[in-house]
Amino acid sequence: MTMARLSVWVLAGLAASVGSSRPVLAQSAPPAPASAQQVQQVRDQLDQLRKDFETERRLYDQRLAELEARLHEVEAGPSGPSAAATPASSTPAGPAAPAPAPAAPTTPAALMPASLPDPVAQPGDQGAGAQSSQVGPGASKVFNPDMSAIGNFVGYAGKNEMVANPSMQLTEAEIAFQAIVDPYARADFFLSAGPEGLDVEEGYVTFTSLPASLLLKVGKMRAQFGKVNTLHTHAMPTVDRPLVTENLVGGEDGLSDWGMSLAHLLPTKAVFLELTGEVYSGNSNVFQSDSRSKLNYVGRVRAYRDLTEATNIDLGTSFAYGPTDVGQSTTMTAPTPSVLNKTLYGIDATFRYRPLRRAIYQRLNLRTELIWSRQDLPSSMQTTAFGWYGLAEYQFARRWYVGGRYDRSGRPLDGSLVDNGGSVFLTYWPSEFSQIRGQYRATNYSEGIFANEFLFQFNFAIGAHGAHVF
C-alpha cells in the first residue's frame, strides 16, 4: 500500500470518528459530552488505525530495503548478483565488485582492470540477465585489462642530408594492455604498431610479492640502462631521442630485448638505493648474439633522495656487456672469427623541482647522461666512443612546457667521429591526454654536414593508460 492510500485511510478514519460524534462546528448549544460507548468506539478505531499504520510501515520498510538492494545491484553492474537481492537484506556491493559474494571487496578499483560496464547498455543487460541467470551477461568483462592506445604523430621540416626522416608519419600507435595476473604478479603489454609493422615493444610479467625486497620482471623489456633508454617514445620530453642514444644505444628502439630483470631494494632509510641485474638474450639494436651461451648482461645502481618536499635528486650508474656482430663474416666459406664484445658504461643524474602547492603550474627537470662505449675489434683492438646530453625542461604555466637540450656523441666504431647538436622545444598540453610539441633542432655531423630541422609532434591517448615509473 502506498502512502497516498494510507492517508486516505487516515482521513477516512478521522472522518468516521468525527462523523460519529456531534458536528464540532454547530452554531447552537455546545455538543453533549460523548457517551462512554462512543469513547470506546473512538479508542477502538484509533487502535485499528495504529495497527494498520504499523503494518503499512513494515511493508514500506521492506519495499525500501528491496529497492536499496536493487539500486546497489544496478550500481554493481551486470557483474554483480542480479537475482541475489532478497526483501530483507540490503548488502552494499561496491561498484567494482568482481566476485558475486555480497561481502565488500578489498581490491581497489584503481588497481583492478577497468571493469566499468557500459552505462548505456546497463538497464537492458539487467533486465535480460535477471530473468535468465544468476550472473549478468557481462560478468567476464570485469577481468578485462586496462586498455589504452597512444598515437605518436611526428613531422619533419628542413634539411638533413644524413638522416632521411619523412615529412609526416604516425611513427607509433602504442596499444597497451595492463592488468593484475594473480595475487603475486601483474602483466603489462605494450604493442607498437608503426611503419615497420606490429611489434611487441614491451611485454612482461612483474612479480610483486617476492621476499628479500626483490622485484622480478620477465619478458620483453627496455633495459634499465640509464634513464632515456627506459622511456617510451610518447613519454619523452622531446620529439626525438638524444644523439648519444641514436649513435651508441640503439636509436629509437634502444636496448630492448627478451630477458629477466631482478631489482633489489636495499634496506636504507635515508636514500632509495636499488640494485638491478638483468640478463638478455642478445637480440637488440645494441647487442647481437649468435649462440645461446653468449648473453647480454645489464646492471644498474640507482640512488634517489628527496632534498626538500619540492626537490629531489636521482643518480644512477649502469653498465651493459654483450656480444656484437661486428666483424662477423656473412659468407659461408670464410672462417667465423670469435665474437667481438661491447661494453657500455653510463652515468645519469636528474634533478627535479616541483613545488607542492603549485604542482600543476610549475616544475623544472634537469637531466644529463654520459655514456661510454668500448667495442672490441678484430686483432685484439678496441675502439671507444663517448657521448652525452644535457636537458632542461621547465613548466611555466598549467599547460605549457619549454626546454632545451645539448647533444654530443662519437660513433660506435670510431669514437673520433663526433656529432653534436642542440634543440629547443615548446610543448602545449590541452589536457593530460594530449600534447602538441614543436622542436627546432640543429645538428653538426662529423662529416661536416649541418642539418637544420623543425620537428613537430602530436601525442594523443585514449583509454586507461596507467602511470609510468618515475
Next chain:
Amino acid sequence: MRLRVVLVGLASVLVTAAPRAAGPLKVVTATEDLASIAREVGGDQVTVESLARGYQDPHFVEAKPSFILKLKDADLLIAVGRELEIGWLPPLITQSRNAKIQPGADGYLDASLNVRILEIPTGQITRAMGDVHPLGNPHYWLEPGNGRKIAEAIRDKLSELVPAARATFAQRYADFDRRLAEGEKRWDAALGPYKGAKIVTYHRSWPNFAERFGLDVIGYVEPKPGIPPSPSHTLDLIDEMKRQQVKVVLVEPYFDLKTPQAIGRETGAAVLVMPPSVGGVPEASDYIKLFDYDVNLLATTLKKVLGR
C-alpha cells in the same frame, strides 16, 4: 664462474631480508584525511604516515621513489579509492616489494567501500566531460557521516590485523564518534542560518560538504574537471553569479587565485581559500579541526556577505 657469482650475490641478498618488526602497526595512507582518522581509531597501536600532503592536489601526486621506501615496510595501506589515486599509487604499490599491501591482500584497505558517494555519472561517460571520475566523486570524506564510515572500516581492518587490541579500537572509535557528533552540533548551528546559500567552487571537491550543510553550488571556476578556466566560461560564470547573487567563491589551496580574484572583483564575491584536506592549512590539523576551520571560515564569510 659467472653463475657462481650470481648465486652468491643472490644468497647474500636473501640473507639481508629483514624479519617483520614487532611494535606498533605501520599504517601508510594516501591522504592526510585518512591518516587523521587512522590516528583517531588506532592511537598508540599504530604509527601513521600520509603520502600526499594536505595542501597538494591529491590527483597529481608524483610517484616518487621515497614513497616506495615508506610503502616497503607498511603493514597497512589505506587508499581513498574511486580512482582518486589512479595516476600515481599503482606503480608505487607494484614497486613496493611488499606482499602485504598488494591489491587483494589483507594489508590493503579501500576506504570508499561503504561511504555515501555522490555524482556517480549516468549515461555515456567520455573524456569530453573533462577529467571525470566514473566511479563518483572521490572527495567523499568531506561529510562527517562518511568520516564515521571511514573510521568504522579502519576500526574493523585494524581489529582484523591486531585482534588483541580490538577493544581499544572499538573504544577509540566510540570516542571519535562522540566527538564527531558534538562537532556536528556545532557545525549545524554555525551553518544552519545559511541553508540554501549559493556558492561557487573552483573544482568539484565539495559536493558531499555542500549537501550535508545545505549549500547550493551553482557553478565551478573550471569549465570542466581538470580543464583550466577559459575567458568565455569565466564570463558566463560571472553573469550567472550576478544573476543569482552568489557572494562566495571557494578555492582549494593548490589552485591559482588569479581567475577567482578577477571573478571576485567583478561580482563583489568573497574569494576564500578553503582546504578540502587535513593539513591544507596549519589550523586544520585533524579531521574534526578541518571541519571546524572550514565551517567557521564559511559561516563568518556568509555572515558578512549575506548580512544575516
